[in-house]
Amino acid sequence: MQQKYLFGRGWSVFVPILLLLPGFILYLMIALGPSIATSVYSFTDATGIRGAPVNWVGLENYEEFLLRGVASRDNIDALKRTLIFCFFVTTIQFTVGLFVALLLNQRIRGRMFFRTLFFVPVILGVAIQGLIWKLFLLPSGGPVAQFLSLFGVQSEFLGGQPSEAFAWVIVVQIWANMGITMVIFLAGLQTIPNELYEAGRIDGAGRWDLFRHVTWPMLTPSVNTNIVLNIIGSLQAWQLFLVLIGYRPGTQVLGYLVFAQGFGQTSGAVTSAFRQGFAAAASIVLFFLVLIIGLAAQYFVNRREQKLYV
Amino acid sequence: MTMTTQTSLNTARIPERTGRSIDWAKVGTYAILILIAILYVGPLLMLFITSFKTLGEFFRAPISLPTSFSFDNYIEAWDKANFPRYLVNSVIYTVVATTIFVLTSIFVAFPIARGYFRGAKVILTLYVIALFLPPALIPQFQLILNLGLYNSRLGYIMLFLINPIAIIILVNYIKTVPKELDESAAMDGCGYFRFVLQIVLPLIRPAVATVIVLHAIGIWNELILPTIYLSNSNLYPVTRGLIVFEGVYGSNWPALAAAVIILMIPMLILFLFLQRYIIAGLTEGSVKG
Numbered sequence: 086m087q088q089k090y091l092f093g094r095g096w097s098v099f100v101p102i103l104l105l106l107p108g109f110i111l112y113l114m115i116a117l118g119p120s121i122a123t124s125v126y127s128f129t130d131a132t133g134i135r136g137a138p139v140n141w142v143g144l145e146n147y148e149e150f151l152l153r154g155v156a157s158r159d160n161i162d163a164l165k166r167t168l169i170f171c172f173f174v175t176t177i178q179f180t181v182g183l184f185v186a187l188l189l190n191q192r193i194r195g196r197m198f199f200r201t202l203f204f205v206p207v208i209l210g211v212a213i214q215g216l217i218w219k220l221f222l223l224p225s226g227g228p229v230a231q232f233l234s235l236f237g238v239q240s241e242f243l244g245g246q247p248s249e250a251f252a253w254v255i256v257v258q259i260w261a262n263m264g265i266t267m268v269i270f271l272a273g274l275q276t277i278p279n280e281l282y283e284a285g286r287i288d289g290a291g292r293w294d295l296f297r298h299v300t301w302p303m304l305t306p307s308v309n310t311n312i313v314l315n316i317i318g319s320l321q322a323w324q325l326f327l328v329l330i331g332y333r334p335g336t337q338v339l340g341y342l343v344f345a346q347g348f349g350q351t352s353g354a355v356t357s358a359f360r361q362g363f364a365a366a367a368s369i370v371l372f373f374l375v376l377i378i379g380l381a382a383q384y385f386v387n388r389r390e391q392k393l394y395v
Numbered sequence: 396m397t398m399t400t401q402t403s404l405n406t407a408r409i410p411e412r413t414g415r416s417i418d419w420a421k422v423g424t425y426a427i428l429i430l431i432a433i434l435y436v437g438p439l440l441m442l443f444i445t446s447f448k449t450l451g452e453f454f455r456a457p458i459s460l461p462t463s464f465s466f467d468n469y470i471e472a473w474d475k476a477n478f479p480r481y482l483v484n485s486v487i488y489t490v491v492a493t494t495i496f497v498l499t500s501i502f503v504a505f506p507i508a509r510g511y512f513r514g515a516k517v518i519l520t521l522y523v524i525a526l527f528l529p530p531a532l533i534p535q536f537q538l539i540l541n542l543g544l545y546n547s548r549l550g551y552i553m554l555f556l557i558n559p560i561a562i563i564i565l566v567n568y569i570k571t572v573p574k575e576l577d578e579s580a581a582m583d584g585c586g587y588f589r590f591v592l593q594i595v596l597p598l599i600r601p602a603v604a605t606v607i608v609l610h611a612i613g614i615w616n617e618l619i620l621p622t623i624y625l626s627n628s629n630l631y632p633v634t635r636g637l638i639v640f641e642g643v644y645g646s647n648w649p650a651l652a653a654a655v656i657i658l659m660i661p662m663l664i665l666f667l668f669l670q671r672y673i674i675a676g677l678t679e680g681s682v683k684g
Contacts, residue, residue: 088509088510088511088574090511090512091577091578091581092577092581092585092586092587092590093581093586093587097587098512100587100588101502101505101506101511101512101587102506102512104502104506104587104588104591105502105503105506105507105512105518107499107502108499108500108502108503108556109503109518111499111553111556111557112503112521112522112525112557112559114538115531115535115538115553115554115556115557116525116531116557116559117521117525117528118531118534118538119531119532119533119534119535119537119538120525120528120529120530120531120534121528121529122531122534123529123530123531123532123533123534124529125534126533126534126537131533131537133536133540135540135541135545181431184427185428185431188424188427188428189428191421191424193421193424193425195428199428199432201667201670202432202435202436203431203432203435204670204674205435205439205663205666206435207673208612208616208662208666208673209616209659209662210612210615210616210617210618210634210662211616211618211634212616212618212634212635212637212638213616213637213655213658213659213662216637216641216651216655217438217439217441217442217655218438220438220441220442220445220648220651220652221437221438221441221442223457223648225457226456226457226458227441227457227458228437228441228457228458231458260434260435265677268674268677268678269677269678272674272678292420321530324618324619327618327619328618328638343530343532343533344532344619344623347532347533347536348536348622348623361533361536361537364532364533365533365534368529368530368532368533369529371529371530372528372529372530376527379527
């Protein structure tokens with residue numbers, strides 16, 4: 086609703102709009118416009134070369150992405166892998182983050198230390214996160230290799246089988262972002278009034294009862310935020326793949342495929358540089374994946390909320 | 396659970412801690428926390444140890460302690476990796492883009508929060524839906540390319556002049572500033588521009604600090620955009636520079652580890668001071684739902 090403008094009359098009522106324009110026009114030009122234009126580009130054969138002609142190709146990019154049998158297999162595999170990545174990252178990061186938050190919500194010595202330690206990777210960024218783990222996972226005599234060799238396990242880690250390399254990226258992804266899940270849960274836990282726990286204890290409730298009947302329902306907003314954030318975040322995450330293993334057949338997820346096709350950063354069998362129209366189509370596919378799963382998650386958490394409050 | 400509240404109030408007490416009995420719950424808590432902490436300290440410790448070893452030492456025994464303590468690797472990394480230049484670039488990108496972004500976004504957020512023009516709600520919605528739209532990557536590249544700003548500082552900075560989440564944080568915070576303030580300021584003849592900069596800005600400092608910190612960290616850590624938009628190594632920020640250094644020095648882990656630490660230390664120090672704002676930004680809105 087429009088409020089009465091207080092700082093003058095006549096032409097001066099346009100001052101706020103004039104001052105808003107620089108920020109807003111930048112936003113339209115750099116974010117909103119391009120975002121919408123992605124769908125337009127997905128119907129063309131645009132390249133990344135300045136001045137090269139751009140032709141309308143209709144649904145060809147989508148057809149190539151999804152429906153060309155063997156030729157589309159890499160794309161479909163990347164799509165499946167994106168879902169697998171999302172599933173493991175979301176469930177493990179959610180569970181570990183909640184568990185750690187519960188442990189750190191007690192009155193114990195060293196709380197701040199642990200909380201800070203678990204959060205540190207978040208601010209380091211993917212380049213540093215990735216390099217730290219490349220060293221930690223050094224196959225010849227690195228810490229993890231030495232530890233596993235105690236059990237007679239030998240491995241090439243990031244250089245091993247594609248499925249193993251993929252699994253290690255999941256580990257690093259969780260390591261890097263668990264801190265966010267944790268702080269969101271901790272913020273939620275701090276809003277639960279202590280009286281509820283005291284009342285529960287007086288009624289003879291044990292730890293599990295208190296969690297089940299006090300903590301879990303009271304934590305609903307943070308639970309919902311974390312579910313949605315983790316799902317959307319992990320569907321779109323791929324930068325750690327770039328730093329940790331590069332573009333390797335059998336490991337890519339959709340986000341990486343978009344980048345590799347659009348900007349030619351490929352190596353190995355599936356190379357085709359600067360196919361930006363195709364990349365735009367792939368990113369629209371990813372967008373629909375995020376939209377459908379994100380909306381389903383939103384629907385699910387909303388229903389949970391209604392059940393709790395009705 | 397069968398006891399009535401009345402009787403339990405009299406009889407059941409939370410057990411008192413005594414000096415002798417061991418609190419197993421607490422022992423378990425520490426045991427688990429320390430196990431997880433190993434996964435966090437371990438990689439950092441490995442990095443730290445490696446950075447002080449000679450290459451020979453590292454190949455012989457990667458996880459042993461260094462035999463001598465020298466900063467040779469740091470000196471080598473600093474000299475050979477072009478870090479002074481990369482650091483200057485990163486500082487330029489981060490400071491310029493964050494400053495322009497924050498100044499423009501305050502003037503976007505304030506009138507939206509106040510509803511001082513027709514269509515304020517619509518504009519806010521345009522910011523909210525951005526979180527759900529397809530990635531802008533490809534058309535954005537075409538735009539910068541056709542503006543002739545590929546591989547330039549200006550083009551690269553432009554990419555960071557937007558942040559819809561930050562606008563939403565600012566709008567929400569400005570709504571907590573009482574509107575009477577606008578009225579009395581206007582009555583005293585204070586102009587709009589001066590009012591926003593001199594009176595509103597100091598009042599919304601916590602939100603502005605959060606936005607600055609989140610936005611700046613995002614720019615500083617960005618790896619993909621410099622890979623896409625900058626091909627001249629004189630323009631690289633530190634993230635890209637680090638990956639390039641890895642490409643050249645891939646097997647020289649001592650030098651590489653030193654390089655990572657050089658870039659990590661400023662972030663860690665800043666983090667210890669700004670932790671509050673970072674966490675505030677990330678948990679904003681999550682508690683209320």
